[in-house]
Amino acid sequence: MTPPRNSNAARDIANVLHPYTDAKAHLEKGPMVISRGKGVRIYDDQGKEYIEALAGLWCASLGFDNERLVQAAAAQMRKLPFYHSFTAKSHEPMIDLAEMLIERAPVPMSKVFFANSGSEANDSAIKMVWYMNNALGRPQKKKIIARMKGYHGITLAAASLTGLPANHKLFDLPLPGFHHVSTPHHYHGAHDGESEEDFATRLAQELDDTIVKEGPETVAAFWAEPVLGAGGVIVPPATYYEKIQAVLKKHDVLFVADEVICGFGRTGNYWGSQTFGIAPDILVCAKALSSSYLPISAVMVNETVFQGIAEGSSAVGTWGHGFTYSGHPVAAAVAIETLKIYDEINLIGHVREVGPHMQSELRRRFADHPLVGEVRGVGMVAAIELVEDKAARKNFDPGRKVGPRLLKHGEEHGVILRAMINDSIGFSPPLIITKEEVNEMLDRVEKALDGLTVELRRESIAAV
Structure with a gap:
């Protein structure tokens, strides 16, 4: 049925290009x-x-x-509607939110970098890993391993992490240096009669073999959602993360936990990392950070990663990365109120x-x-x-x-x-x-x- 000429649907069809939508079919069906x-x-x-x-x-x-989030945004808009965080500038909402995240981190973390979406946060984390290794004199240690059916975003680098065909087709992705190992899905991936633990052992061996094949001196990081989200809500098998982390530790490969979906209570703990016994070097979060009332994301890094960034920025004169809206005061104020509400309502x-x-x-x-x-x-x-x-x-x-x-x-x-x-x-x-x-x-x-x-x-x- 064709939408009426002056309807919202008709105006949408005339003017909007939608994400994750069959654009041609949309012209017929509308939103x-x-x-x-x-x-x-x-x-x-x-x-x-x-x-x-x-x-x-x-x-x-x-x-x-949620009216409290509305009021938090309005109050901050009146006080300081915008300021940036470039060149050592700061403001209270960003400082307070960073402190709250560090306090709530599943393992000790050193610093928080703010972005505007999960994609930007993952893209930033990739750049951090590369920058750190360059600063530490390991320019070959750049390859990144993720998983088939994993989802980490849609910027060029984050989409290269993502292991879904629709995110690669016609985009000339993934970029060089991104590799994918098997999906930890026992239902489809296990051999006949293979237990969850045995399946996890085989997947850990696959990761080990991949790192050895590529050369441990060239592999920088492994990316994983605690529970794979857009790939089908896949809960990894028992002992999987224990065995995966042992492989990463053996080869000095960083673990990056993508908590964009799992963070802030979704799995029954504050972080999916806590639910599955993950000790990440870098943690990426977004979405529920502000209950998505305003765009904001964060990357938490441990002291080792931060020291690499600090050394590099000292040598170059700056850490040449950031977004106009990194730590935006209104988004940060809403995120602060969100975290307070989580605590207050248990x-x-x-x-x-x-x-x-x-x-x-x-x-x-x-x-x-x-x-x-x-x-x-x-x-x-x-x-x-x-x-x-x-x-x-x-x-x-x-x-x-x-x-x-x-x-x-x-x-x-x-x-x-x-x-x-x-x-x-x-x-x-x-x-x-x-x-x-x-x-x-x-x-x-x-x-x-x-x-x-x-x-x-x-x-x-x-x-x-």
């Missing part, structure tokens, strides 16, 4: 226009209500109408209560469904993977767009979902969601899945 939000719910410009099962993009941890305790309920309900409702191959997750992040053949763990042909079709059924029933690779459907609701709202969300998902099941059954009958 869903969201007008307002309240709690875990959003409303489109026709007044229809939806439960946001992914908190926007894994990020609106405090929901869509958000981690809430996630530890509601998260297991969400995980158990997902399994109770969907694990035995004929279209669901696997239900997986931890804390308040999860996925159900739709499959054509449950016994064979066979996915649907991507051309059938089964995952996106479930999303449309979900919208009809008032729930916003996210379809990822292999028709994995993500769940990452605002962290303030209640058990009752979880039940309501999953009731709507059940109706959507029932509708998709009927649709696919009719297609099968018609094909006979």
Whole structure:
């Protein structure tokens, strides 16, 4: 149906190029226009209500109408609406926020650098690693290893870290020097009869072999999300990070934890690194840092990394990196208030209560469904993977767009979902969601899945 000429949808089609969208199809179908939000719910410009099962993009941890964050932004706008952090300039919100992050870090950290998105933060961390190694007289130690299905952003370097085909095709990516090892997904990657621990051992050996093949003197860092997010909410197997870190330590390779999704309570601890026993050299965070009310991200580095940067900047005369909006005072003020709220409402305790309920309900409702191959997750992040053949763990042909079709059924029933690779459907609701709202969300998902099941059954009958 063509949108009315003067509608919001028509104006969008005429003027907006959307991220992660089939631009040609968008000209025909148009957007869903969201007008307002309240709690875990959003409303489109026709007044229809939806439960946001992914908190926007894994990020609106405090929901869509937190007045304290609004007031924090307004107060800072009146006091100091902008100032930069170049050439040793500073301001109180940036200083206070850096201090709060250092206090909350999962392992001792030395300094915090601020950017505006997870992509910028990961890109900055890459530059830090390269800069440090140059300063320390190791100019060959530049290669970076990430994982297939990992997601680390969309700038040229961050997209090279990312291990998803759509982020590489037609972009001439990844750039040279970026390598990828296997996805730590036991459901698809394990050999017959292979335990999680044995699978983890094999993946650690693969990483070791890759480093040796490339030359340990050339490999600088390993990048990992504690739980892979956009690649399908993949929870690594037992003992995986213990074994991976032993390999990195042996070869003097830095561990960079991408906590853009997992940070600030999503996995049931303040950091995903704490949930999985990770001791990162660099930690990248964003999204829930401000509940995504304003763009801000951060890179925390340990003393070793900082000293390398300090030595290099002394030799050059400056550390020639930064953004106009690094540590923007209004964004920093909102982030400070966000962290205060997390503490005051005991958000981690809430996630530890509601998260297991969400995980158990997902399994109770969907694990035995004929279209669901696997239900997986931890804390308040999860996925159900739709499959054509449950016994064979066979996915649907991507051309059938089964995952996106479930999303449309979900919208009809008032729930916003996210379809990822292999028709994995993500769940990452605002962290303030209640058990009752979880039940309501999953009731709507059940109706959507029932509708998709009927649709696919009719297609099968018609094909006979």
